[in-house]
Amino acid sequence: MSEKSPCILIAGGAGYIGSHAVLDLKSSGYQPVIVDNFSRGNKDIAELTGAECEEGELSDCAFLKKVIKKYNPDAVMHFAAWTYVGESVSQPERYYNNNVVATLNLLSTMRELGVGKFIFSSTAATYGLPEAIPIPEDAVQAPINPYGSSKLMVERILSDFNAAYGLQYTIFRYFNAAGASSNALIGERHDPETHLIPLALSAAAKGTPFKVFGTDYPTQDGTCIRDYVHVDDIARAHVLGLQRLEAGEEKGIYNIGTGSGYSVLEVINTIEKVTGLKVPYEVADRRAGDPPELIAKAERISKDLKWHARHSGLEEIISTAWAWHRKDWDLT
Numbered sequence: 001m002s003e004k005s006p007c008i009l010i011a012g013g014a015g016y017i018g019s020h021a022v023l024d025l026k027s028s029g030y031q032p033v034i035v036d037n038f039s040r041g042n043k044d045i046a047e048l049t050g051a052e053c054e055e056g057e058l059s060d061c062a063f064l065k066k067v068i069k070k071y072n073p074d075a076v077m078h079f080a081a082w083t084y085v086g087e088s089v090s091q092p093e094r095y096y097n098n099n100v101v102a103t104l105n106l107l108s109t110m111r112e113l114g115v116g117k118f119i120f121s122s123t124a125a126t127y128g129l130p131e132a133i134p135i136p137e138d139a140v141q142a143p144i145n146p147y148g149s150s151k152l153m154v155e156r157i158l159s160d161f162n163a164a165y166g167l168q169y170t171i172f173r174y175f176n177a178a179g180a181s182s183n184a185l186i187g188e189r190h191d192p193e194t195h196l197i198p199l200a201l202s203a204a205a206k207g208t209p210f211k212v213f214g215t216d217y218p219t220q221d222g223t224c225i226r227d228y229v230h231v232d233d234i235a236r237a238h239v240l241g242l243q244r245l246e247a248g249e250e251k252g253i254y255n256i257g258t259g260s261g262y263s264v265l266e267v268i269n270t271i272e273k274v275t276g277l278k279v280p281y282e283v284a285d286r287r288a289g290d291p292p293e294l295i296a297k298a299e300r301i302s303k304d305l306k307w308h309a310r311h312s313g314l315e316e317i318i319s320t321a322w323a324w325h326r327k328d329w330d331l332t
């Protein structure tokens, strides 16, 4: 007799990281069901994953109840959030509504209907300006923008829901997600795009303008350093986190990072090497709110979840991103 695959609801499964998690869950024997309002996620990417999809708002209790009753999920993974730091500064109300209020609504509905496992996408932005590099999970969390604050608020809510209602949860604090699925099926597509790798690839391929934001940081070449993690490695962490909750873990908080970083100029050099194209760029002022260096201490995730970054070498990240963007941008 074959057992039914456990169903996992994937809020924001049409987005960049969520869609890669959907693929990994499918190949790991789960039945992921995407819940998305497509405000920032991509319908065609959701379809490419082959997962079932329910369109609606996380702020809509009736919709959520209907979906949870229909699928009876064992767990929810929550990727649906707005993630633009600058926008969060100019429109904090929208960020707190979308990232906190809608998430609380989701958690309340889960509690009402007895769904007891939750995996949450948090961020290195909750650390603000870190006191030391690499950043351990127990570093001070003092976000410097509403985006980071909104994620930290949900972290606090999860801790309180665990204490009061026994909600099992995993929090993943992402560093810099990058790359695309190895077969170029799905990849990164934001509108507007603000991230370094897609913008620099676009400059190389299409000649779109590209600015290096600041060359006067206290780093070896003056540009910011980030810890880039392949999106497939991030997806894997979610499956391992889920399995740990299934094995009875009550709560876990993990950085997802590699423990090493690259500067903006190193990324540009690697793009030139991988693509064989020049990245035309100009030097511009610093972008507000960019910390000089963000690198994860990544020991807890490797010890507890046996997670290791397998695809996060910078060349592999850039080659997979390049293969996807060539296809997505229809370049020959």
Ligand code: UFG
Pocket (backbone or CB within 6 Å): 083, 084, 085, 123, 124, 125, 147, 175, 176, 177, 194, 195, 196, 197, 199, 210, 211, 212, 213, 214, 223, 224, 225, 226, 264, 287, 290
């Ligand atoms: N950068 C440039 N030029 C660009 C874009 C980026 O020089 O056109 C630089 C940035 O200044 C930064 C580095 O490239 O030093 C990486 O920038 P990204 O925008 O790719 O990534 P961030 O580190 O700013 O963003 C990450 C996540 C966001 C999250 C943010 C919170 O990707 O989703 O951390 O700190 F909101």
